[in-house]
Amino acid sequence: MKLNIKFNQKRQIWVWLTLLLLVGLIQLITLFPPFIERFYSCAFYKFYAQKLRALLGWIPFSAGDILYFIVGVWGLVWIIKLLKYIFTRNWKLLTKRIILFVKIVLVIYIWFMLGWGLNYHRQGIAEQLNLQVQPYSTEELCTLRDSLAVQLNYWRKQVSSDTTLPTPALKYLYHEAAADYLQSAQQYSFLKYAFPSIKSSLFSPWAKYFGWGGYYNPFTGEAQVRNNLPRILIPFTVLHEIAHQIGYAGEEEANFVGFIVGKTSTHPYVVYSCYSELYKYVFSELLQRNTFPDKSPALDTLVKYDFKQINLFFRREDNNIAPQIMNLYDIYLRVNQQTNGIDSYNQVVGLLIAYQKKYGKI
Ligand SMILES: [Zn+2]
Structure with missing residues (x-):
């Protein structure tokens, strides 16, 4: 004994x-x-x-x-x-x-x-694409917003001339996102995505209390997507989660990788989804700087209508629990090298400006 x-x-x-x-x-x-x-x-x-x-x-x-x-x-x-x-x-x-x-x-x-x-x-996408990410001026931010606005107006017209956006099947959008990565991998081999594993989250009905649109499960390798979001948000969400799956952990990196993959998609719906998401980040950066000059090209009426619908959706979902969960997530991100916490998503703007400087346009 x-x-x-x-x-x-x-x-x-x-x-x-x-x-x-x-x-x-x-x-x-x-x-x-x-x-x-x-x-x-x-x-x-x-x-x-x-x-x-x-x-x-x-x-x-x-x-x-x-x-x-x-x-x-x-x-x-x-x-x-x-x-x-x-x-x-x-x-x-x-x-x-x-x-x-x-x-x-x-x-x-x-x-x-x-x-x-x-x-x-890791060193990440900036190193792989040799991008010089530096602090940027409000003027650069405005230039980026203007080029995104032009793209938004163009791609919205390519999607449809109806006021209401189409709602492609989720399965189709999941499949499309994986196909877009395969296509991008022809140019950037490090974006190769084999064996897709994209699922609708079983927690979607309660997602409004958590405040997420998708998440990656590092223990099972699956990408989960909230399936009851306004449909136009789904393509970019899937592209973002796939970026996590292929090893881009940082939120700004996942946003950026999702964008460079999605913007070359052959499906206008996917491209439009990507531009509208990125526009949102640039817009919020400008708001944070309290600078919002009016000289920008006006957004198309249809684009404005889409944004309004998305805003209404989230306003209807407003609750007291989501901000608390977001605070916890903010701590998680800060612990994991994302020094700006929940604002890390916005840092995609720095990557975009560096990308725009290198390649001339978005
Ligand atoms: Zn993410």
Whole structure:
């Protein structure tokens, strides 16, 4: 019996040492973005994520959502048990549970970082396209807004001359986004996307309380999309989530990659979706700077109508819970190298201006 206890203690020490060593190693690697870019993002991660998508992509529903649900229920049971130990003053079992909890958190952290999270520390798309991202002036911002407005007006007319936008099937839009990546990969091989795994989120009916349009599950490699959004928002959301799947963890990077892929789509609906999303980011940057000169080319009546419909949709969904969830997400992003938290989405503007400077136009 004594021997057994000693063996158990020794094993525990080894488990803790291994976990802490792995955490330390991961932290050390994050200091070397070129190393991560070459050996993780463009090598190990690509292989691993592809296998994960091949494994689960064919399942018609989100396996990751089921996993999250189970973990959520399990977490609740866990908390109830903890409370029971506190009330019955069972300190021994309480300590045991807490130690086990810390161990599980460490395992999840290691799994998360090795399975995706290291991508937050890569060099990324700016390095791959050799873009010089620098602070930009309001004038540059206005030039970008103007060129986006011209594109928006043009592509809206290509979609349809009706006031109401068409609503293509979700399946079709998911398929199209994957096809757009394949097409872009002919020019940029690092955008190759094999084994699509795009699912409608099982949590879509409650999404308004969370404030997201889509999310990537780093444990199952699936991209989830909120299927009850205004349809015109779906193409860009899917393109954004696929960018996460192929290893662009940063929100501004996923936005930018989604945009450069979507803007060359053969489907005007997809192109229009991308331009309207980017216009929104530029617009909000201008608002933040309190500068909004009127000289810009006017938006087409149809484009204005579409924007109004989208605004109305979100105004109808307004609730008190979503901002709290967004605060939590903001913390998550800040912990993961996204120093601007929820504003990271907007940093796509810096990438766009650098891209515009290099290639002349958007
Ligand atoms: Zn994202």
